[in-house]
Amino acid sequence: xxxxxxxxxxxxxxxxxxxxxxxxxxxxxxxxxxxxxxxxxxxxxxxxxxxxxxxxxxxxxxxxxxxxxxxxxxxxxxxxxxxxxxxxxxxxxxxxxxxxxxxxxxxxxxxxx
Amino acid sequence: xxxxxxxxxxxxxxxxxxxxxxxxxxxxxxxxxxxxxxxxxxxxxxxxxxxxxxxxxxxxxxxxxxxxxxxxxxxxxxxxxxxxxxxxxxxxxxxxxxxxxxxxxxxxxxxxxxxxxxxxxxxxxxxxxxxx
Numbered sequence: 001x002x003x004x005x006x007x008x009x010x011x012x013x014x015x016x017x018x019x020x021x022x023x024x025x026x027x028x029x030x031x032x033x034x035x036x037x038x039x040x041x042x043x044x045x046x047x048x049x050x051x052x053x054x055x056x057x058x059x060x061x062x063x064x065x066x067x068x069x070x071x072x073x074x075x076x077x078x079x080x081x082x083x084x085x086x087x088x089x090x091x092x093x094x095x096x097x098x099x100x101x102x103x104x105x106x107x108x109x110x111x112x113x
Numbered sequence: 114x115x116x117x118x119x120x121x122x123x124x125x126x127x128x129x130x131x132x133x134x135x136x137x138x139x140x141x142x143x144x145x146x147x148x149x150x151x152x153x154x155x156x157x158x159x160x161x162x163x164x165x166x167x168x169x170x171x172x173x174x175x176x177x178x179x180x181x182x183x184x185x186x187x188x189x190x191x192x193x194x195x196x197x198x199x200x201x202x203x204x205x206x207x208x209x210x211x212x213x214x215x216x217x218x219x220x221x222x223x224x225x226x227x228x229x230x231x232x233x234x235x236x237x238x239x240x241x242x243x244x245x
Contacts, residue, residue: 004198005152012191018225019184026180050115 118178125175131217132168132189136161145204149195163188183225193218 029035139147139161147157167185174181193214200211 002152004195004202005149007198008149008191008194009153011194012187015183015187015190015225017183019182019187022180022182022228023184 121175121178125172128175129168129172132164132171135189135192136164136168139164145199145202146192146196146206149199150191160188160192164192181224181228186221186225189221190218 029039139157147160150160151157167188170185171181173179174185193211196206196211196214200206200208
């Protein structure tokens with residue numbers, strides 16, 4: 001039981017020490033002008049980076065949607081050409097002139113009186 | 114509000130609820146985990162107050178966007194380590210409870226080490242000494 005208490009106390013003390021270190025570091029940093037200037041620059045760059053990343057995402061999204069609509073249009077085009085082809089196949093074939101009707105194509109040899 | 118800030122606020126709220134629930138549930142009567150802490154001469158009532166204060170400060174830190182500080186996790190770490198030892202000494206604590214305590218402790222430890230830059234600090238010191 002003593003061992004458990006001791007380990008618990010040591011763990012808590014370690015955290016307290018790290019906390020003190022963090023406080024001191026924060027204090028030293030807040031008094032250092034060079035650090036503060038650098039920090040300001042860093043934060044500005046970070047904000048810029050976030051903006052650029054957002055912009056990049058927007059562009060990627062736009063490219064994706066363009067690709068999607070392109071695919072859709074291509075599909076529509078393929079469907080259209082299929083329809084046209086089917087319609088062309090269904091049209092009446094060109095009549096055979098050798099077996100044509102005499103009314104339509106009068107025989108030259110028969111000359112009416 | 115950026116994603117990081119949202120995560121921090123959510124974490125602060127979770128810590129606040131956890132710490133307050135733990136603080137309020139610490140009974141005045143003796144429990145085995147508390148007896149580990151009492152052995153160090155710490156009054157359970159004081160321990161309870163430490164829990165409530167730490168929870169509130171963690172929420173404050175999260176809402177203001179400040180850096181986490183290890184001091185405000187210490188009370189939790191102490192309690193979870195004591196619970197672990199109580200469990201190992203066959204106290205009547207469910208395994209899932211101890212596991213949950215230790216998971217949160219690990220998570221907080223990682224957070225502290227990342228923020229404190231201790232490894233980087235020690236590494237730089239050692240490196241400079243070697244070079245010089």
